[in-house]
Amino acid sequence: MNLQLQTLHWAxxxxxxxxxxxxxxxxxxxxxxxxxxxxxxxxxxxxxVMVAIFTVSFLVSNTLSIIxxxxxxxxxxxxxxxxxxxxxxxxxVLFWAYLAIPVQYFWVxxxxxxxxxxxxxxxxxxxxxxxxxxxxxxxxxxxxVGTLNWxxxxxxxxxSHAAFLLILPPxxxxxxxxxxxxxxxxxxxxxxxxxxxxxxxxxxxxxIVPGVSPNKTWEGFLGGVATTFVxxxxxxPLVTPFDMAHxxxxxxxxxxxxxxGDVTVSALKRDLGVKDTGSLIPxxxxxxxxxxxxxxxxxxFFHFTRYFYY
Amino acid sequence: xxxxxxxIVIRIAVLFLLGLNVRRxxxxxxxxxxxxxxxxxxxLDTMVLMALMPLSRLKDxxxxxxxxxxxxxxxxxxxxxxxxxxxxxxRRRKDGHDRSKDPLQGCYDALGDGxxxxxxxxxxRGEPEQMTDLKKGVSYLAERFPQAPVVPVFTHGLGxxxxxxxxxxxxxxxxxxxxxxMTWEGNRIQFMSALQDRFAALSKEKTFAPWx
Numbered sequence: 001m002n003l004q005l006q007t008l009h010w011a012x013x014x015x016x017x018x019x020x021x022x023x024x025x026x027x028x029x030x031x032x033x034x035x036x037x038x039x040x041x042x043x044x045x046x047x048x049v050m051v052a053i054f055t056v057s058f059l060v061s062n063t064l065s066i067i068x069x070x071x072x073x074x075x076x077x078x079x080x081x082x083x084x085x086x087x088x089x090x091x092x093v094l095f096w097a098y099l100a101i102p103v104q105y106f107w108v109x110x111x112x113x114x115x116x117x118x119x120x121x122x123x124x125x126x127x128x129x130x131x132x133x134x135x136x137x138x139x140x141x142x143x144x145v146g147t148l149n150w151x152x153x154x155x156x157x158x159x160s161h162a163a164f165l166l167i168l169p170p171x172x173x174x175x176x177x178x179x180x181x182x183x184x185x186x187x188x189x190x191x192x193x194x195x196x197x198x199x200x201x202x203x204x205x206x207x208i209v210p211g212v213s214p215n216k217t218w219e220g221f222l223g224g225v226a227t228t229f230v231x232x233x234x235x236x237p238l239v240t241p242f243d244m245a246h247x248x249x250x251x252x253x254x255x256x257x258x259x260x261g262d263v264t265v266s267a268l269k270r271d272l273g274v275k276d277t278g279s280l281i282p283x284x285x286x287x288x289x290x291x292x293x294x295x296x297x298x299x300x301f302f303h304f305t306r307y308f309y310y
Numbered sequence: 311x312x313x314x315x316x317x318i319v320i321r322i323a324v325l326f327l328l329g330l331n332v333r334r335x336x337x338x339x340x341x342x343x344x345x346x347x348x349x350x351x352x353x354l355d356t357m358v359l360m361a362l363m364p365l366s367r368l369k370d371x372x373x374x375x376x377x378x379x380x381x382x383x384x385x386x387x388x389x390x391x392x393x394x395x396x397x398x399x400x401r402r403r404k405d406g407h408d409r410s411k412d413p414l415q416g417c418y419d420a421l422g423d424g425x426x427x428x429x430x431x432x433x434x435r436g437e438p439e440q441m442t443d444l445k446k447g448v449s450y451l452a453e454r455f456p457q458a459p460v461v462p463v464f465t466h467g468l469g470x471x472x473x474x475x476x477x478x479x480x481x482x483x484x485x486x487x488x489x490x491x492m493t494w495e496g497n498r499i500q501f502m503s504a505l506q507d508r509f510a511a512l513s514k515e516k517t518f519a520p521w522x
Contacts, residue, residue, distance in 0.1 A: 084519055
């Protein structure tokens with residue numbers, strides 16, 4: 001028990017140290033550069049707030065962390081519903097969709113994996129169209145049901161997998177247990193975002209998906225994958241039960257899935273003609289802009305871990 | 311005291327359940343005499359505008375609302391006056407109504423006392439998220455108090471969250487766009503059309519998601 005706490009504490013201290021170093025670099029760049037760097041400074045400041053919230057909830061208890069993830073899902077779903085076209089008649093249906101959040105996270109809290117895995121893709125999937133048809137308005141029915149379900153899957157179902165990692169028990173190979181796995185997932189997903197962005201800014205030349213996201217480049221993508229891969233190999237022995245082969249696999253899975261999640265939300269934004277999903281996080285945009293990668297990495301990494309180790 | 315407690319609860323609910331994207335909050339007047347003019351979609355409009363004000367200023371901020379709705383029963387009237395701080399205005403004059411009293415008298419008195427008025431010149435919430443013509447009452451206030459700035463505030467999303475005739479609050483992020491203050495220049499028609507133009511410009515600042 002003592003050892004577990006210590007490993008996790010060291011991992012958290014490492015994250016704070018990294019953030020401090022990054023902040024000093026950003027400060028130095030913004031002092032020297034003639035260009036307006038206020039967005040980068042704002043973004044760094046927001047990272048401090050996000051890391052602080054995460055650290056506090058992480059240290060206090062699993063239950064608080066689960067509640068924080070439920071709140072993240074709520075904010076993300078609210079952002080999604082606020083930016084997509086919705087029907088006035090479906091107000092009640094949207095309300096039911098919001099109610100799915102506390103229920104889904106209750107299954108996490110309750111460690112009820114069977115229900116956790118099917119509640120949204122089966123029960124909510126079947127219930128929402130029924131609730132929608134009660135409005136007796138068939139015009140736009142397909143679009144409404146399709147968009148509501150996708151939002152629920154992306155913002156609630158996907159993200160809840162990160163929370164489910166928390167309640168995985170410690171094993172012989174991994175004294176840090178679920179919290180260690182969650183830290184590994186969140187740290188690498190977010191670090192990969194920054195790494196892909198940074199490599200892209202430094203070396204980016206060849207566009208990778210210009211039709212969806214004109215700022216994404218092959219150099220950024222590959223640089224991010226390589227950096228995250230190395231970091232995964234270095235940190236996996238600390239906080240996960242993975243052997244080297246599995247650490248390497250996870251080190252590829254997270255940056256690649258993260259990239260796909262990022263461009264998926266980009267495609268959504270482009271379709272809707274918006275630049276950011278919201279304005280909740282200064283310098284970053286909305287909460288969906290921040291967790292876009294996580295919507296892909298969380299369920300994939302969870303099932304990867306579950307398949308090989310639980 | 312009661313009002314402060316009420317608005318602390320409202321403030322938490324507004325920030326958590328709705329979430330506001332406020333542009334140019336610094337243009338909102340906190341000292342009177344001043345007139346805030348907003349479009350009207352929902353009962354939430356007043357709550358949200360009040361929630362944006364510093365708590366210590368609340369007692370000097372007065373929403374102007376229809377007497378026939380908010381003062382229709384003694385309980386409602388007490389709540390409207392003491393908790394919400396509403397100034398009642400007679401919406402329509404029935405025959406036989408005492409015409410010697412100006413329906414805006416309460417507003418004149420409040421502006422004279424240096425209060426900040428919140429006015430919804432559409433007169434009614436109407437169909438959510440659709441703006442109707444503005445009533446001219448605001449121009450009489452501006453004429454009588456030319457030193458009071460008239461600040462247009464355009465809101466979007468509150469009518470989606472809680473439209474007229476519904477008791478079910480559905481969370482949506484809401485946009486609050488505050489415009490530059492206007493003052494009375496001496497011409498009523500010009501004043502009203504300038505105000506209407508301000509609202510048109512504010513409502514075009516962002517493309518809102520369709521909501522049919």
